[in-house]
Amino acid sequence: MSEHISEALFERFLRTEVSREEGQWIVQHLISGCSQCSPLAFRLSSELGFWPAKGSAKPGWEQAYEEVFSRAVAFASEKEQRLALEKLRGWGQWAELESVNPQLRFVMVDSDPSCHTFGLYDRLLEASRWYIRSEPAEAVDILRLAILVAERLNPAEIGVERLADLRANAWATLGNARRLASDFEGARRSFNEAWRILEEGTGDPAEEGHILSLEASYMKDIGEFEIAESSLEEALEKYKEANDSHQQGRILLKMGEAIGHVNPERGIGHIKKALALIDAKQEPRLELCAEHDLAWFLIEMGRTEEALVVLDRARPLYKRFPDKWTQLRLHWLEGRIAYRLGEYAQAESIFSQIWEEFRARNLNHELVLVSIELAQVLTSRGEPARAAELAAQIHPIMKGWGMHKDALAAWAVFQDALAQGAAATDLFTRMSDYYRRHWFIPAKLGQRVS
Numbered sequence: 001m002s003e004h005i006s007e008a009l010f011e012r013f014l015r016t017e018v019s020r021e022e023g024q025w026i027v028q029h030l031i032s033g034c035s036q037c038s039p040l041a042f043r044l045s046s047e048l049g050f051w052p053a054k055g056s057a058k059p060g061w062e063q064a065y066e067e068v069f070s071r072a073v074a075f076a077s078e079k080e081q082r083l084a085l086e087k088l089r090g091w092g093q094w095a096e097l098e099s100v101n102p103q104l105r106f107v108m109v110d111s112d113p114s115c116h117t118f119g120l121y122d123r124l125l126e127a128s129r130w131y132i133r134s135e136p137a138e139a140v141d142i143l144r145l146a147i148l149v150a151e152r153l154n155p156a157e158i159g160v161e162r163l164a165d166l167r168a169n170a171w172a173t174l175g176n177a178r179r180l181a182s183d184f185e186g187a188r189r190s191f192n193e194a195w196r197i198l199e200e201g202t203g204d205p206a207e208e209g210h211i212l213s214l215e216a217s218y219m220k221d222i223g224e225f226e227i228a229e230s231s232l233e234e235a236l237e238k239y240k241e242a243n244d245s246h247q248q249g250r251i252l253l254k255m256g257e258a259i260g261h262v263n264p265e266r267g268i269g270h271i272k273k274a275l276a277l278i279d280a281k282q283e284p285r286l287e288l289c290a291e292h293d294l295a296w297f298l299i300e301m302g303r304t305e306e307a308l309v310v311l312d313r314a315r316p317l318y319k320r321f322p323d324k325w326t327q328l329r330l331h332w333l334e335g336r337i338a339y340r341l342g343e344y345a346q347a348e349s350i351f352s353q354i355w356e357e358f359r360a361r362n363l364n365h366e367l368v369l370v371s372i373e374l375a376q377v378l379t380s381r382g383e384p385a386r387a388a389e390l391a392a393q394i395h396p397i398m399k400g401w402g403m404h405k406d407a408l409a410a411w412a413v414f415q416d417a418l419a420q421g422a423a424a425t426d427l428f429t430r431m432s433d434y435y436r437r438h439w440f441i442p443a444k445l446g447q448r449v450s
Helices: 007-014 020-031 037-047 061-072 078-097 102-111 118-131 136-152 160-180 184-198 205-221 225-241 245-259 264-277 284-300 304-320 324-340 344-360 364-380 384-400 405-419 425-437
Strands: none
Touching (some): 007 020, 007 037, 078 102, 078 118, 102 136, 118 160, 136 160, 160 184, 160 205, 205 225, 205 245, 225 245, 245 264, 245 284, 264 284, 284 304, 284 324, 304 324, 324 344, 344 364, 364 384, 364 405, 384 405, 405 425
C-alpha cells in the first residue's frame, strides 16, 4: 500500500469497488487522522455529493452517505465504521463553523447534539494546530470549543477514563496555545486543570508524557530551562514505557532546545540522540528543527564552521517549509553565522530585515533578542551611536508591552553602556541570557543582571 490514500483509490472506495484489504487499510488510515488524507477524503466526498454544500439543506444526505460508506466498509467492525465516518463528518462540521464568530460557534455546538462527537473533537484539535503559530488567539478559541465538545461526549460510548484523557489533552493543548499567545498565567491554569482531570484517566503513560512535553515548553518560555529538562526526562521515561521511539526522539529534541540555551554542549548531545530516533517520514519538520537547533548551539560553542556545514545540509529541508516563521528562523541563523565569520555588513542586513519582520508580527521576545544581536553587529562595525539609537527605540516599545520593571531597568543599563561606547563583548551575551531567562519572571534578589 502507498503511504497515503490516492484520489482514485478513495473514489473506488466510495463506489464500493475496493478489495477487502484496500478497504480495511483506508478505514484504518482515516481513523489514524492523517492530516493529508482526511481533508482529501472530505473534499472528494463533497464533490461526489455525499456532503451538502455550505448552507444547503439537501435532504437525506447523511443517510445516503452512511449507507454507501457502510457498504464500503462492511468488512470493518461497527466501531471502526462509526469512528471513520465521524472523522469525515468532523471535517464537514468544522468547514461550516470555521467562518462563524467564535461566540456564535460556541452556542451552535453546545445546542447541536450532532456536534458532540469524537470526530469533531479530533478535527478541532487538528484545526488548532494550523492556527497555533500564526494566530494563537484563534487557536485558543478553537480549543475552548474542543473542550466543550469533549465535555458533551457520551461516556457510555467512549469510556469514563478515556474521556478524561481526551479532556485533559484538550486542556493541555489550550495551555500550549495560551503560552504562544503570551498568556502565561492562563497557560499555568490550563496545565493545572489538565493534570487534575488526568488523575481520572486511563493511566496511559503516553498521555502523561504528552502533557509533560507541552508543559515543559511553558517552563522553557518563562526561563526555567533546568526544570523543563527535568520534566522532559520524566516524559522520556513515559515514552520508553510506551515503547514509542519516535516520541522519545521528539522529547530528546525538546530537551536539547531547553537546556541548550544555558549549556549548549549538553543541548547538542540531546539533539544528536534525537536525530537517531526521529521518524523523518512521519514528521519531516522535526528533522528540520533538530538540524536548526544543532547549528544554533554549535554557534554558541564557537564552532561556526561546523554550524555552517549543518546549515548547508539542512537547506533542502528549509525549502520544504516555505512558511514565514520557518524562513525567518533560517535567516536569523544565517545572520548569526555571518556575524561570527566576520561578515558584518551581511549580518547587519539580515538582522535589520528580521527586526522589521518581528516588529510587524508582534513577536516581542524575538524582537528584543535580535535587537541585542543587531546592536552587537553595529558596535563591531564601529557604530556604537547607531546601536544606542536602536536600544532607545526599543525601550518605549518594551514598556508598552507591560514588561516588568527589572527588565526595563536592565535595558536602560544596556542602552547607557552603548551610548558611552563602553559595551564589552560579553555584555551582549549576558543581555541575551537575561532576556531568555527573565522575560516573564524577574531575576531573584542579588542575581546578576549585566
